[in-house]
Amino acid sequence: MNPVPFRSVKSAGPVRVQIDWSTVRKYATRAAVVAAAAPVAAAAAVMGLERVRRQQYPLDSPFPTAPPASTEVDDTTATVYTYGADLYAAMLDAIRSARHQVFLETYIWKDDEVGREFKQALADAADRGVEVFVVYDGFANLVVPRTFYDLPRGVHVLRFPAFRPGLLMLDVRRSGRDHRKILVVDDEISFVGGYNIGELYATKWRDTHVRLVGPSTWELRNAFIDIWNRWRTPDLPMLQDVGSPLWLPRLRAARNAPSELVFPIRGIYLDSIDRACSHVYITQAYFIPDEDIQAALLAAAARGVDVRVLVPERSNHVVADWLARGHYATLLRGGVRIFLYQGAMIHAKTATIDGRWTTVGTANIDRLSLTGNYEINLEVVDDGLAGQLEAAFRMDESNSRELTLEEWQRRHPLTKIAERVMSPLRPLL
Template sequence: MSPRRPSAAERALRLLNRTLLTVFGIQLAIAIGMSLVDSYRRRGKRPKPFPVTPPRTVPVGDGEVTTYTFGKDLYEDMIAAIEGARRQVLFETYIWKGDAVGERFKQALVDAADRGVEVYCIYDGFANLVVSPRFKQFPPSLKVLRYPVYAAGWRFFDLTRYGRDHRKILVVDDTVGFVGGYNVGTAYETEWRDTHVRLTGPAVWDLKRTFADFWNLNRRRLIAHSARPLLLETASSWEPSIRFQRNVPRLWMFPIRGMYLEAINRANRNIWITQAYFLPDQDLVDALKAAAGRGVDVRLLVPLKSNHIVADWISRGYFSQLLDAGVRIFRYRDAMVHAKTATADGTWSTVGTANIDRLSLQGNYEINMEVIDERLAATLEEIWRRDESNSIELTSSEWEARDLHRRFTESFLRPLRPLL
């Protein structure tokens, strides 16, 4: 009996599938090629100086919040906090380079453990694949959780297990905490423009709880003698001005996107956003357009050229909609702006680790501090103006005049949006 010949409809479907796979493969190959070429072009380029806002401390509720926009200032205070620790240090980072700055942090943590301080460390395995294995060897005095490159195990189809640990947290002795966009490495110390905060008061307990929840959720990946849970006491008071919004993919919790949508929808005077990688979904784009349409001063600040060229090209695909709606777009020059901040109406602010993209808002472990306080909002507005002075505003006429190959590249790479 001869095999059945496929029908015309089946042949057409196969052809369509092959065509789509071929196009997707070409798109992916072009994206990889663009990244490699861009990386080669950056070799040997000397970083340029950029304006920074000195650390500024304001009272918020029963504590204080200090803002940092220059890595050197931040690292000095973080190291000082670790060196002054008496009981406990909780340290979590996405990228932990094995360079001079990374070694300095590692030594400070080891020294703290050697003098009897309980030291817990978390870092993301995938983000540090290129870091020397020798650097990632820690003495047994440190309790270290390396979040694995592949966390799904045999649960291939469990999407809750594919998020990266993109958070950056330091908590010392229940008295001081740090959170924001800065990873740990020499380049971030002087070459990148990022934003981080230091906080004191009752809000530190919530930051500590954030660390402990992640540790306890993943502690079974540790060696047996260190796999005990991290126990917490209950905070004596709440800080009503500050909330920590946490994305926890394992529990299917993604509140940061909702936080942004609520702030944008409630804004009636201004909302100024700084983002390293701006790849929103259409709901966020529509919210920004609607805010601009009702007279809100909506401003977006992004890198002129980020460290991920494909993200830049895909991000530009949203510019036409936003500019046509009256959103003002500023592109930061001479340095990589990596901050993830926003402020609205002189009252609401957020500083954190989450980018406005699919990976951060619907995939990774992230944390953003949400604050209702006029003094912190004023500080972030001052930082915004300083950054704006080092930016180029993109006008609608300039954008519409871009050449044909740029338009084609933006359109051709658009299907990659769900991957970023």
């Protein structure tokens, strides 16, 4: 029989309570283990169920697409891509036309037909004397053989560390990834957005990228040089920035650098949502807003703004889906409309507000992206680009269904329990 942690001790005076601290510690430890294990066990269970479900119902349904569309933002031409095959053709054409320099930074770079085509284009550019610099994330590509990244002499390759010290302490700021996707060619053409490099993304995922042609390419060039010089190893050359005579406040790159405690992307979202007077259209792959962003969306809806959030009904990260659903009741009760993308993965990270303000980039609205990863988002104040992103949003809406508060309240009680059990995992995502 286990001893009780508290027992009375007889004495001539008042009753004294003697505490068996070893027993208290034992029970406290057991409780902590259970509390920590419960959300992990629940996450493992839903991942197992989703694996079975995905075999029966894969995320491979066709979805609406639009051809690339361009608009002028002062002296820069901005082109929106909503289909991977179109984007890859433009990126490869830029690399194959490079005369002086190529900067490529990507989160995932798969060893498949598309990945090898990019690899060959970079090698060919180096062969004709172009300076080529590549950054890829080590952790995101652990399943890819390291030999795939053995590029020919003349291609400088930086592997962002696969494991960082903060991982052991679950410190996202010191363990986050290089989640950016950037291509800069000859200081004239640049690309940024949500697309990684691989066959899957070419035709099976819906995502958004932007190409810049003109002086605003400096925004992405400068971003690449900063991360290269911050993380390069001694055997890699230092890159020199050339500066920019152009000051274009209507088109800027916001760059999260967690190791340097720089987090502007969250700030641009909060500022722009607070300004909204007409409508807010947000598209996100993984939507787990913090208290301030959720409060800003609810405040906008309360003052009559049409707030819409479009997310995948099922994403490639089922745990993120469940954590996102923990916010649905509050958002729906507060007047925020939620649209669930059907049959395929939507991976875009975009927003447009009042037909004027737009952001396109790599950051999700979750803690990992906004405070942990290296991320980059363009912030553009331009009616033309906002109109294009609104057209893309309406296109995606046509492949979505709206989730109502009544439907959400009718979900199974076990679903509600699972959401609560897994909620402690939110700070990790």
